[in-house]
């Protein structure tokens with residue numbers, strides 16, 4: 001008789017930052033089922049399609065079970081991981097000897113998140129070889145968030161709690177799908193339903209009636225790219241109508257007159273024309289946000305709004321709007337995000353003053369860009385690889401990221417990847433980028449490694465409106481063994497392995513604060529690692545949590561996760577505190593003058609590019625991940641070009657028509673799909689699809705690469721280098737250009 005062993009245990013899905021508590025079933029050593037965990041007090045049984053696909057993700061036939069090495073003929077053959085480390089360490093040593101440490105760069109993508117030790121160890125390794133070239137996906141995401149916080153300062157009392165607020169403003173973000181910001185990511189649809197049931201009024205600014213916008217009390221559906229002018233108009237109106245929190249301003253804020261002056265030109269009528277929305281709606285939104293209810297909420301912006309240029313300004317205006325209305329947690333109120341696996345801290349009703357946010361540290365050789373609080377400008381890394389001369393990048397190590405799918409200017413990116421003397425990816429499959437790599441290191445997957453929620457807590461330092469709004473934590477041990485016969489390494493172990501071979505001493509630093517370490521709530525944990533270091537991931541996690549408010553052992557005693565009874569209340573400000581938040585930053589408000597001077601009419605009426613292409617997230621895919629899984633793609637592995645049905649009809653096209661989408665920079669093939677939630681003058685597409693540059697013909701299987709349409713050196717944020725990845729002017733023509 002066949003004997004079947006089966007067990008079901010609590011685990012954590014870390015595909016996105018929500019970190020849902022799940023139940024994972026392992027049958028005969030294989031992950032066979034993942035469902036929501038009804039006994040998890042935070043998620044109460046919630047998961048999404050991606051989390052439930054974790055078995056398919058782990059057992060994906062395309063998954064790499066051995067690291068791969070490119071052969072002289074361009075094919076790949078398995079290489080033993082220890083051997084790969086020997087060879088890569090030798091190659092790195094040689095490159096550093098020849099070209100200096102700056103020739104080695106690192107890029108950390110979104111799949112650092114599931115493995116909290118991975119980004120820290122990768123960073124320690126790069127510091128160990130003394131290279132400053134550490135890049136992350138953050139600077140092609142919403143780097144303006146950290147720039148704005150540096151210019152504005154932080155409120156040490158922390159965020160207002162969404163779960164208690166009476167109003168909230170969301171700008172170009174769709175948290176019901178993305179779980180990213182504003183509405184707490186822990187079952188956001190349910191959180192919003194509860195809030196609306198309580199009487200909350202949600203305001204959403206989005207050119208698309210997104211899943212979130214559909215539930216809003218006021219949905220402003222503007223032309224894309226007008227968010228800074230809309231926020232400026234709201235601030236202007238709130239100031240003119242004297243709806244500001246004057247007491248809060250008097251005690252805590254400087255720069256009010258500068259802000260009032262800078263927004264003066266943004267009248268409702270002017271912005272109504274620019275944004276193509278009714279002026280009355282802007283007025284209603286401003287009044288509602290400023291006055292409705294007693295427990296009032298905050299403003300959060302997402303990728304949609306951040307990509308349309310002026311991202312740093314936009315994020316700054318969002319903070320200014322929050323601050324003039326006094327929307328921060330006050331003395332005597334509970335702390336919204338009290339830390340659990342992070343150290344306890346004393347929240348105080350006082351500002352942490354602004355700090356240096358950009359124009360320091362390592363200088364890039366292009367576009368005058370520098371290191372910043374949001375990190376090094378990733379959109380310039382391809383240039384750093386292509387540009388010959390002193391300092392040129394010759395080697396790139398990519399951790400859980402996919403430049404060929406996700407970076408702007410795909411053609412340039414491919415030229416750069418092909419030019420590298422050494423490209424190493426740490427990836428679970430032969431991703432687009434891995435297909436150009438010299439070595440692909442095959443890592444363990446989520447359920448094969450221990451898990452904890454510290455990373456999900458940590459993101460609160462990155463932006464207001466993120467992180468877990470409760471003293472919640474969960475720890476889960478390894479739930480399944482890696483597939484039999486496989487040879488897989490955890491990412492952090494790979495870097496330790498390299499360091500040992502290169503005789504490096506590494507300083508692994510876990511810091512708790514914002515501003516890239518400039519703003520610390522508690523001292524960092526520093527671990528020294530060298531040739532004698534012998535650690536398990538479990539031991540490393542224990543070290544990373546050594547200063548936790550709730551000890552990791554205690555958290556582990558509650559396998560379904562627990563909301564701890566933490567009595568954290570915002571304290572009165574220190575009597576000698578003189579710090580102020582700044583809402584008058586000269587540089588960022590200077591960008592508002594640039595917005596005001598824009599010739600929006602010519603841009604709007606440009607017959608050569610009559611549509612604007614905007615981003616949106618796919619519920620079933622995490623950027624480029626998951627598209628090759630039948631359970632997630634449901635027979636549609638590509639990213640359609642969504643257009644309003646009337647606009648499709650006007651083109652004489654229909655569902656499934658193949659078109660060419662052309663920006664001033666480049667063009668891509670795509671498949672049309674009607675979507676009546678869109679404005680008639682926009683096209684929406686998911687990013688991170690498509691093949692390599694020569695594979696356009698496969699667009700019905702691989703989809704289309706939106707980044708192809710985006711130049712990195714024409715329109716970009718002067719501080720972060722973030723190019724215009726949204727609000728892209730395009731035209732659509734039937735048929736595929738040859």
Ligand SMILES: Nc1nc2c(c(=O)[nH]1)N[C@H]1C(S)=C(S)[C@@H](COP(=O)(O)OP(=O)(O)OC[C@H]3O[C@@H](n4cnc5c(=O)[nH]c(N)nc54)[C@H](O)[C@@H]3O)O[C@H]1N2
Nearest residue numbers: 109110111137141400401402406426427431615623624687
């Ligand atoms: N045009 C346009 N461009 C954009 C965006 C947009 O909306 N429009 N969005 C931007 C944003 S917000 C971001 S964050 C970036 C994303 O940029 P990236 O992070 O570079 O891209 P991803 O597709 O998330 O890359 C994830 C990679 O991790 C691999 N992977 C999956 N699971 C694991 C694992 O368990 N371990 C490891 N080591 N690897 C794994 C996947 O196979 C994939 O290759 O793209 C940006 N680019």
Ligand SMILES: Nc1nc2c(c(=O)[nH]1)N[C@H]1C(S)=C(S)[C@@H](COP(=O)(O)OP(=O)(O)OC[C@H]3O[C@@H](n4cnc5c(=O)[nH]c(N)nc54)[C@H](O)[C@@H]3O)O[C@H]1N2
Nearest residue numbers: 172173174178205208224225302303304614616617622623
């Ligand atoms: N399911 C899923 N979840 C994800 C991801 C994923 O790929 N899939 N990716 C993760 C990542 S890396 C990130 S950074 C977050 C992103 O999270 P979000 O920022 O919430 O991203 P989206 O869900 O695309 O929502 C962006 C919204 O902006 C709107 N928009 C587009 N252009 C404009 C504009 O010019 N102005 C305004 N006001 N709105 C505009 C779009 O219509 C869309 O509804 O999501 C994360 N979560």
Ligand code: SF4
Nearest residue numbers: 013016019020048051
């Ligand atoms: S919401 Fe995020 S963390 Fe939760 S199941 Fe889905 S992908 Fe996983």
Ligand SMILES: [Mo]
Nearest residue numbers: 110137141142
């Ligand atoms: Mo992102």
